[in-house]
Amino acid sequence: SSELTQDSAVSVALGQTVRITCQGDSLRSYYASWYQQKPGQAPLLVLYGKNDRPSGIPDRFSGSTSGNTASLTITGAQAEDEADYYCNSRDNSGDHYVFGTGTKVTVL
């Protein structure tokens, strides 16, 4: 099955911009979704599809896809954005799904 690779950790100064990437062959066929997870909580969908946000997700979260790489950008990071972020997509096989390795975002 496919894999989705993410940087393990990134840091960003309060109010600055950070981009998280997710790389994998399945992203040439399917858009990624992005999830935010804070300690002790269930994952929360923050971005999906071409660049769509669920209701209630701030517009500082945006996304893009190019080739086999999907990106999640937080513009003007806030303290509450400190969390683990995971991408996921359907696998090229069509009968599996895959999550990225996860990126820990620290807001300084």
Add this chain to the structure above:
Amino acid sequence: QVQLVESGGGVVQPGGSLRLSCAASGFTFSGYAMHWVRQAPGKGLEWVTFISYDGTNKYYADSVKGRFTISRDNSKNALSLQMNSLRAEDTAVYYCAREDRVYYFDRSGYTFDYWGQGTLVTVSS
């Protein structure tokens, strides 16, 4: 509002069995595919299994195939996961999640738009 509530977790010995349940409310359960996703302590998310809206299609991660069985009862808005031959590496928080799909001109997207709070399964002697 959409709610997914898991139950059935606990401590089980290696080789044992456990059945997880997920009670759905706030949406038309029979119209959505559903998944189980797990997270081992201190680790990342791992997709476990999928069931189509009507139960006719089921997919499993290689790590659980032949040991786990997903099922659903649309009349009761209920999703289940029967876990047999449990191993220490199955220890994790298990989440049920609803699937939504979006279609664009160039590709489609599959997303887990709602999640339960999770139930902890510990496999230990």
